[in-house]
Amino acid sequence: MDALLDAQIHTGSAVLTDSAVLIDGGSILGVVPRSEVPAGATRHALGGGILAPGFIDLQVNGGGGVLFNDRPDVEGIRAIVAAHRRFGTTALLPTFITDSRDKRARAVEAVAAALAAGEPGVLGIHLEGPHIDAGRRGVHDARFIAPPDDVDLALMTRLGPGRTLVTLAPETVPSEVIRDLAARGVRVCAGHTAATWEQMEAGIASGVSGVTHLYNAMSPLGHREPGAVGAALTDDRVRCGIIVDGHHVHDAAVRLAWTAKPAGTLFLVTDAMPPVGAPPxxxxxxxxxxxxxxxxxxxxxxxxxxxxxxxxxxxxNCVRRIGIPLDEALRMAAAYPADFLGIADRRGRLLPGLAADLVHLDDDVRPLATWVAGKMERC
Structure with a gap:
């Protein structure tokens, strides 16, 4: 048994001092007052800083110089996961954007192989496209954009173990397909969409439960046509990922989303590309x-x-630029994505029985170390 001490502990529901996180065998045993650390525990003094649940990122296109679309294999996934672990992310969804069906199938097979091999930090797959609106495609390759057929449906539902998240434009996909995906446990997100408010609401009624990179590549909020953004902000059934890098979304728009959405329904994603964790x-x-x-x-x-x-x-950025309290920003990076993905019984908080996935941050919120299944690695 290991006891992690001498840091401010953010459990996901409380902020504790003079306490310790007990871990053993890859799991969290509990969070206890320092005075109650068992005599036989190996004590690790962290020397200050912040101890929090490891970050969970549901939109990771690449990292460490690797793009998942170009390396849809276990080695590529391993390199991406390792790159993001240096920045506190202990679990993620490798994200495959619009491309050929053959490569998409290889990506699904690669994630299935990684899960079967027990690759740490791999939660499943995010298929972003190709069933999107061509006018809101962003950099997605228009050659591969198409409505789904039976082969596509089989691809989106064949992963087995692990989680599948699919980003689609609800106005281009039949409602019965959305219902079928949701019924099979797929998390369906609206993204790269030109949907009207009415079309978004119809999609939500059919099973759309999330929004991919809120504000970006979607019909904007207007006072007469609320669009996809308006539906995302006002429908409490929908959970939204948002990119807070100062480039994708204006700080005021981030603040608006944080104010409009109920606690727990706005979470952070990076939409990261190969430069993360790689030389410039x-x-x-x-x-x-x-x-x-x-x-x-x-x-x-x-x-x-x-x-x-x-x-x-x-x-x-959430803390400094937007004014979000640190404990809430940490939940947006761990607890809330875990809730959305349906893995809160395993990850996202420091609770007994959950995976010992943690991040140690300095007081400037810069990673010092991570633990994945109880194994520590310096950042």
């Missing part, structure tokens, strides 16, 4: 160069192409 430099997407400058990933025609954001920076 540009990268290739669909055979074209994406330029990385000042934290922005931009295609040749000026479109944002994912981000160079890590989750620790997203949390720090």
């Amino acid at each position: 430099g540009d990268f290739q997407l669909y055979g074209e160069t994406v330029t990385v400058r000042d934290g922005r990933c931009v295609s040749a025609d000026g479109r944002l192409a994912g981000s160079a954001l890590d989750m620790a920076t997203a949390v720090r």
Whole structure:
């Protein structure tokens, strides 16, 4: 048994001092006052800082110089996971964006193999496209955008163990398909969508339960046509991921979303690309160069192409730029994505019986170490 001491502990429901997190065998045994640490426990003095649940990122396109679309194999997944672990993310969904059906099938098979091999930090897969609106595609390749058929439906539901999250445009996908996906346990998110408010509400009624990168690549909020953004902000059934990097969404719009959405229904994603955890430099997407400058990933025609954001920076931005309290920002990076994905009984909080996935941060919210299933790694 190990006891982690001498840090401010954020459990996901409380902020504790003079306490310790007890872990053993990959699981959390409990959080106890320092005076109640068992005599036989191995004590680890952290020397201050913040101890919190490991971050959970549901939208990770790449990292460590690797793009999942280009490396849809276990080795590629392993490299992406390792890159993000340096920034406090202990579990994630490798995200495969619009591409050929063959490559999409390989991506699903790679995640299934990673799960079967017990690769740490892999929760399942996020399939972002290709069933999206061509006019709101962003940098997604228009050649591969198409409505779903039976083969696509089989691909979206064949992962087995692990979680599948699908981003689609609800106005382009029949309601019966959305209902079928939701009934099979797939988390269905609206994204890259030109949906009207009415079309969004119809999608939500059919089983859309989330929104991918709120505000970006979707019909905006207008005072006569609320659009997809209006439905996302006003329908409490919907949970929204948001990119807080100062480039994708104006700080005031982030603050509006945080104010409008009930606690627990707004969570952080990075939409990260290969530059995260890699030496500075540009990268290739669909055979074209994406330029990385000042934290922005931009295609040749000026479109944002994912981000160079890590989750620790997203949390720090929430606190510094938006004014969100630290304990809430930490929940937005761990507890709330776990709730949305349906894994709160395993991850996202420091509770007895949950996985010993933690991050130790300094007082400036910069990662010092992570624990994945109780195994510590310096950042």
